[in-house]
Every structure is written in structure tokens, then in C-alpha cells.
Amino acid sequence: MERAGGGLFGIALVAVGSGPGVDDMSFARLSSTKTLIMGIILRTRAFDQGSNEVIVSRLIHPTENLHGDRPAAATEQGLADAKELAAAAFQRTRMPIVLTDARAPDNPIVLANQAFLKLTGYAAQEVVGRNCRFLQGPDTSPHAIAEIRAGLGQERITNVEILNYRKDGSTFWNRLHISPIHDEDGKLIYFFASQIDVTELRKVQALEASERRLLMEVEHRSKNVLAIVESIVRVSDARDPRAYAAVVRKRVQALSSVHSLFSERGWEDIPLGDVARLLVTPLCGARASFHGPPIRLSPVTLQPLGLIFHELASNAAAHGALTVPSGTVAVTWEADAAGLTIFWQESGLVGPAGGTQDGFGTVMIDATVERQLSGRIQRNRNNAGLTVTIALPELARLPA
Ligand SMILES: Cc1cc2nc3c(=O)[nH]c(=O)nc-3n(C[C@H](O)[C@H](O)[C@H](O)COP(=O)(O)O)c2cc1C
Structure with a gap:
């Protein structure tokens, strides 16, 4: 079984906008040091019994025993700034990327980068919190979907070419790579995926x-x-x-x-x-x-x-x-x-x-x-x- 025993602590810095029912997201710094982040405050708009709008704040803690993959090559300075740099790279890469929460019901997207939004045509709030199957449509192969399902079930790396649909209904061939992320105890916590549009190549x-x-x-x-x-x-x-x-x-x-x-x-x-x-x-x-x-x-x-x-x-x-x-x-x-x-x-x-x-x-x-x-x-x-x-x-x- 392929394991990536690492964390997304740094990547959490660039959590996309807000999810369904989530209006704002900010980072709580309980320490003045640059890299120590103790949690994320999630502010959600809600209504009280008198129909007055209230803001509910919730502190989300990062997973403690999740530490990110070590860079394949790094200087000491690069290593010291690795978390912020990883976050910048995640957001700036032209490769569409999503991360889903394997512990939450139906494996919802918790992070997606700009390239993913550009590829699919959706806005941040339209993707966060949803299972990625919203990209599938009538001509998507049930065999490809079954292959992904089997790969996720066995917590292994899965590579599939699958026909997906953008928000505007147009299709693209997605060379999808999914890999599981485990914590230090070997417990599955996230899935990582990259999507490459291979329509022209095909x-x-x-x-x-x-x-x-x-x-x-x-x-x-x-x-x-x-x-x-x-x-x-x-x-x-x-x-x-x-x-x-x-x-x-x-x-x-x-x-x-x-x-x-x-x-x-x-x-x-x-x-x-x-x-x-x-x-x-x-x-x-x-x-x-x-x-x-x-x-x-x-x-x-x-x-x-x-x-x-x-x-x-x-x-x-x-x-x-x-x-x-x-x-x-x-x-x-x-x-x-x-x-x-x-x-x-x-x-x-x-x-x-x-x-x-x-x-x-x-x-x-x-x-x-x-x-x-x-x-x-x-x-x-x-x-x-x-x-x-x-x-x-x-x-x-x-x-x-
Ligand atoms: C991290 C991750 C990314 C995924 N990305 C895509 C995707 O880009 N396109 C797609 O068709 N399915 C994608 N999937 C697969 C679907 O979310 C879902 O797992 C698949 O449809 C099989 O499950 P189901 O039978 O419950 O639909 C992704 C799954 C994971 C875990």
C-alpha cells in the first residue's frame, strides 16, 4: 500500500474561500512565530430564534500527527520555509489539485487550487464540501468510476483517464491521479488528487x-x-x-x-x-x-x-x-x-x-x-x- 505519512499543515494557509454555509475563514495565530498555526477560525453566518443574523465562530485544529512529505531537495532555508512555500506552490502550480477529507462523510473536497477552478469552471464555494463526482456526467464510463471506487477502498494510488464535465457542460478527458494520505499511525485521513486535461493529447x-x-x-x-x-x-x-x-x-x-x-x-x-x-x-x-x-x-x-x-x-x-x-x-x-x-x-x-x-x-x-x-x-x-x-x-x- 502506498503511504504518504505527511501533513497539510502549511497548505491549510491557502484553504479556498468558503464552503457551503461558510462565509469566512481566517487563521488563528496563537503564537507570534511565523510558522506556528494552532488552528483555523471558521465563521459561519446563522440566524437565532428571533431571526437575527449571528456569526458563529468555530476553531478547527489541524491534525496533530500529520506531518508533510519532506521535499525531495531543499536547502536549510527552503526547509525552514517549506510550509509557506508548499502553500504558495499549491496555489500557483498550473496543475489542478484537490484534497478531500477521507474522515468526513462522502469524502468532500477540503482544498482545491486555482488551476482546478480554472479547469472545471466552478467557483470556490461551488466545490468545497462536495464529492468530486459532480464532475461526472452521462458519458462518463462506469468502469472508470468503479476503478476509482476500488482504488479508494483499497487506499492505494489510482490512475484513471475519465471523461469529466465542466460547469458549462463541455467535456474534457481528465488524467486523474489519486493518492491516499495517512497520518503517522497509518490512519487514512485525506486523499490527494491531480487532474490533467488530456483532451488535446488524445x-x-x-x-x-x-x-x-x-x-x-x-x-x-x-x-x-x-x-x-x-x-x-x-x-x-x-x-x-x-x-x-x-x-x-x-x-x-x-x-x-x-x-x-x-x-x-x-x-x-x-x-x-x-x-x-x-x-x-x-x-x-x-x-x-x-x-x-x-x-x-x-x-x-x-x-x-x-x-x-x-x-x-x-x-x-x-x-x-x-x-x-x-x-x-x-x-x-x-x-x-x-x-x-x-x-x-x-x-x-x-x-x-x-x-x-x-x-x-x-x-x-x-x-x-x-x-x-x-x-x-x-x-x-x-x-x-x-x-x-x-x-x-x-x-x-x-x-x-
Ligand atoms: C481526491 C479525489 C479526487 C477526485 N477527483 C475526481 C475527478 O477529478 N473526476 C472524477 O470524475 N472523479 C474524481 N474523484 C472520484 C469521485 O469523487 C468518486 O470517488 C468516484 O466517483 C467513485 O465513487 P462513487 O462510486 O461513490 O461515485 C476523486 C476522488 C478523490 C478521492
Whole structure:
């Protein structure tokens, strides 16, 4: 248990103004020596039976067996004047400070400095005699309050960040430090607390955290795009340099059109259907149809998927169902607890498929599904055309 066996004898010199029902406070000096203070006379305005105003005076004695913390560093002169200097420091520091009486019912404030009044916006008579919970409000965390309660109950040092309210209703984040003050017999007599307004600091920290998240996201996305470009360059058919350059360009263009769509929409998740239409319609026109729930996906998923749609559409136009006038393509998708499944269904061919499929495109689609999207791909070719099923189990329970 943390103990501060000391007193507030000197600090009592700067007791804030007056408490509720207390009109005046003065110090009784029963000795002419500068530092010996025997008590405080508290004058309270009251009324007698004949409704006449009377002043009631009460002498409050300082706690005898309470002696202040020794300064961490002091000269002899500094030590001799320590009580007055401590009182001046208490009042002048820019750190808000309060002291509460742990022996009195509900732990009321007995001292508060100017910085505390400035921070909270209350006047001296509005804080003295009250429990500090008047600073809490509707959005103050009950967990933080419970943490303080537990710390006080165990008479230990407690550090908590808690949302507090000023007199005008505005809020501030209070980095609160509370420590118990015991007398020489180890009896708890006061609590000391300092309050630091960390509202601005928290804003800066939140901004820094979101900047860091953004940078990590940018890095993740660029790595993802570069991996896709690398796979395009690696698996495209390089036997004919001219054809190679053309096919790489088209694939990179497909990727870039998905990038532009995300950029236009502020990098929010966008509907799968929008990307399917963007890539398939230029190659298949009105002969392509799209159907599926309004699933929104991130760039990390839709960039590789866009490339797959581009490949499938190019194949359909060059070698598949769209080589005949009656040929059509249906792109459908469904999502359930098992993940997202995309169906590419060509139909309209009569008899065996015409040309052979571009093997390099196939390799690229397979690699993209398996490596980038951790999915599985299944192809089925019949006389009416090609059917491709892409299962992406990692995209289970997608938000609509
Ligand atoms: C010295 C001292 C200073 C305190 N200062 C604050 C404060 O600045 N803000 C606050 O929300 N609570 C403060 N508290 C905590 C409340 O006074 C109270 O102890 C807390 O709400 C838990 O008790 P309760 O459950 O009875 O409300 C302080 C407590 C002590 C002892």
C-alpha cells in the first residue's frame, strides 16, 4: 500500500474561500512565530430564534500527527520555509489539485487550487464540501468510476483517464491521479488528487493512430496490386513480344479500371456487381447478365476478382460462347455461411467449343483464385459452353 505519512499543515494557509454555509475563514495565530498555526477560525453566518443574523465562530485544529512529505531537495532555508512555500506552490502550480477529507462523510473536497477552478469552471464555494463526482456526467464510463471506487477502498494510488464535465457542460478527458494520505499511525485521513486535461493529447493520439492505420492500408494495397501485376507479367504468354505487350497492357488496364472505381468512391467497399459489370460489359456487351445480392467488398478482394472477370470475358469473346451470335454469359454470385461463390456460365454454343482457351489466362486465373483469394476454382465445359465456379470460403458472412 502506498503511504504518504505527511501533513497539510502549511497548505491549510491557502484553504479556498468558503464552503457551503461558510462565509469566512481566517487563521488563528496563537503564537507570534511565523510558522506556528494552532488552528483555523471558521465563521459561519446563522440566524437565532428571533431571526437575527449571528456569526458563529468555530476553531478547527489541524491534525496533530500529520506531518508533510519532506521535499525531495531543499536547502536549510527552503526547509525552514517549506510550509509557506508548499502553500504558495499549491496555489500557483498550473496543475489542478484537490484534497478531500477521507474522515468526513462522502469524502468532500477540503482544498482545491486555482488551476482546478480554472479547469472545471466552478467557483470556490461551488466545490468545497462536495464529492468530486459532480464532475461526472452521462458519458462518463462506469468502469472508470468503479476503478476509482476500488482504488479508494483499497487506499492505494489510482490512475484513471475519465471523461469529466465542466460547469458549462463541455467535456474534457481528465488524467486523474489519486493518492491516499495517512497520518503517522497509518490512519487514512485525506486523499490527494491531480487532474490533467488530456483532451488535446488524445485527439493527437487518435489522429496519429488513424494515420498509421492509413499508411499500413496503403502499403497493404500497393503490395497487393504489385503482386497482381507481377503475376500478370510472369504468367502471360511471352513467346510473341508484340502479343505479350498487348495482353499485359490490357490486363494492367483492367486492374487500373478497378483502381479508378475505388478511387472515385473514396476507397469505400464497393458492390461486387459494379466491378463485374465494369470489366465484363466492355467485352460482352448486352449479352452478359449479372445477378446476385448487393455484396460490398474491399479493394484487396475486388482487384484480383476484376482481373478474373476480365480474363473470363476475354476468353468468352475470343474462344467461348460469344464467338457465336446466340452465345450469352451469366455472372451470378451468392453468399452464405460457407463463403462467397461466383458462377460464370456461358451458353449458346452448339456442338463442341470452337477454339481452345488461352492456357496462360487459365494459369493466371487459377493462381489468382488460389494464392491471392485463398479460394478454389472448378471448370466444366460442355457443348453449350464453359461454366466456372469460384468458391471463396474466406469471404464468409459478408455484410450486405
Ligand atoms: C481526491 C479525489 C479526487 C477526485 N477527483 C475526481 C475527478 O477529478 N473526476 C472524477 O470524475 N472523479 C474524481 N474523484 C472520484 C469521485 O469523487 C468518486 O470517488 C468516484 O466517483 C467513485 O465513487 P462513487 O462510486 O461513490 O461515485 C476523486 C476522488 C478523490 C478521492
